[in-house]
Amino acid sequence: MWINRSISEFQLSKLWRGHWKARQPSAHSGKSTGIFHPLPTARVILTVRIILVAFAVIIAGVLWVTAGSGQTVPAASRTGLTDYGTTQTTGTSAPAADRTAQPDDRTSPAGPAGEQAPPLDDRTKPSGDGSSSSADLRLPGQAAPRKPAGPVNPSPPEPDPTEPNEAVEPTLETTNGCEQRPLTDKELAELQVNELGGVPIIMYHDIGDREGYLIRSRDNFRKDLQRFYDLGYCLIPLSDYLTGDIRIPAGKSPLVITFDDGRASQLKLIEVDGKVVADPDCAVGILLDFSRKHPGFGHSATFFVNYPRMFGTETRAVEYMKFLLDNGMEIGNHTLTHRNLASASPEEVAKEIGGLANKIRDLLDYDTLSLALPYGNYPRSKQFLLSGRYDDRYYRNLGILLAGAEPAPSPYSLKFNPLAVPRINGCDEELDKWLRTLEKYPERRYTSDGQSDTVTICLDYGLVYDIERVGDLKVRAFAAAVEIAEDAGDGTHAK
Ligand SMILES: [Zn+2]
Known part of the structure; x- marks a missing residue:
């Protein structure tokens, strides 16, 4: 349907009707001027x-x-983003207060990784016209939220045959392969399409010679990328997940990669034949290399940085960040000084978040749109996390990322809570657990229908979506074949 x-x-x-009404006064006034007292012939004319x-x-x-x-309605209009702190919800949406579900129990970096989200409740989608507003709800005086300087789901830059460059490598493909023809119900069932399923957001810190606490070895990082690719994942920008603007081919699943702390092992620029490129052994170098060899996988990643030292350098920090943006990656907010916000007052929280946002804006003309909490710790008051003002300038975050827990809910799900976006720690134990879970239970995994203007829902998995998050998108529901539901059960499987 x-x-x-x-x-x-x-x-x-x-x-x-508006047009007709507008005409009435002029017609009337024309009649009542009393200028003409014409003869009968003139009256006929x-x-x-x-x-x-x-x-x-x-x-x-x-x-x-x-x-x-x-x-x-242009698809772009749905980037009118909802400020859950200031608006009322409509339709079947939960009240704003309910959605700030208590994530405080996730404040340790390790997080309660084993906890399973409750099963989908059986509230059904709204009946009737199902219309909803996708109003662009902003803070007073705040500019429209804008996407990062790079294009949405960046396409590879035009190759310049005379000047081969890291950023203009012709084989560097992105995941932008959607806008296919609408699939039949049978095809949707075969591909196990489910746009209310979870999205893995992987959290990395260091990429190093060997494994360690918050260190992923280079070899394992390469294996992770291969595993994501083999399991049918495509990399998408974090901002696309947060805005629900997911553009990947049908049957593929989105996955987000994030790096915290702006560590030196994440990006190192070197010069090769007079060109500045990413060291093939740094995280960005490995990612770009893998992307070239695996068309369609994408190369998006978000880097949560502090100030002023980034990627092991202060003097070249701007150059490093520009390199990331030029290659379709994103910069996120990790606070100005990596302060543990647990003990910070609301004003100090605004200073830490707004301070970093202002610095990045000044340096790059770029708005950070997401925040990763240092140490995964919330401040006592969440008042200034999603939006606030510092030094007379507003900042805004579309999502607050935790330090590791579980797959993030679909951006169209009622479970989506911008104040608590869970991530999966990029280590063997957590990756094994969650990738296997998502592979085994398709009802828990987001799988795309290949059309960015439509949210496709499998009736067998439940029908609970957030009408406000769906906005102007079309909603399509289909029933999966019986054999696919065989293992789906009641959706409460643990592990
Ligand atoms: Zn950190």
Whole structure:
């Protein structure tokens, strides 16, 4: 079934009524001027003229309305992001207060990794027209949230044959392979499409010679990428996940990679044949290399940094960050000084978050749109996490990332809570546990329908979505084949 939210006939009739009303006063005033006291013949001519003018006006009106009806709601309009702190929810959405579900028990970096989310509840999707507003709800005086300087789901830059460069490598493909034809229900079932499933957001710190606490060995990092690829994942930018703008081919699953602390092992720029490129042994070098060899996988990653030292350098910090942005990666907020916010006052929280956001804005003309909590610790008050003001400038975060827990809920799910976006620690134990879980239980895994303007829901897995998060997107539901539901059970499987 389809729920299409484009301009309705009701809206068209409203437009027409508005147009008609607007005409009334002028017609009336023309009559009441009292300038003409014409003879009968002149009165006939005048009447004919009035009819002709009225006819022309009606034709113009009809043309105008017809042109208007041809417009559809642009997909981009749904980047109108919801500020859960300041707005009311609609439809079946939970009240804003309910959604700030208590994530405080996840404050240790390790997190209660073994905890399973409760099963989907059986609230059904809204009936009727299902229309919802996707209002761009902003703080007073705040500019529209804008995506990072790079393009949404960045395409590889145009190759320049005369100047081969790390950033313009022609084989560097992205995951932008959606906008396929709509699939049949049978195809959706075969691909186990489920856009209410979880999305792994992997947290890395150091990439080093060998494994250690918060260190992933290079070899294992390469193996991780291969494993993600083999399991059908594509890398997407974190901001695409947070805004629900996921563009990957049908049957593929999104995965987000993040790096904390701006450590030196994440990015090292070297010069090769007069060109500045990423050292093939740093995380970015490994990622770009893998992406070139595995078309369609993508190379998005988000780097949560502090100030002023980033990637082992202060003097070249701007150059390093620009390199990331030029290669379709994102910069995230990890606070100004990596302070443990547990003991910070609300004003200090605003200073730490706003301070870093302002620095990055000044240095790169780039807005950080997400925050990773240092040590995974919340401040006592969450008041200034999602938005606030420091030094007379506003900042905004679309998501607050925890320090490791479980796959993040679908961005269209009622479970999505911008104040508590869980991540999976990039180590053997956690990756094994969660990747296997998502492989075994397709109802828990986000699998794309290949169309970024549609949220496709498998009826067998439940039908609970957040109407506000879905916004202007179309919603399609289908029933999976019985054999696929065989292992799905009640959705409460642990491990
Ligand atoms: Zn950190």
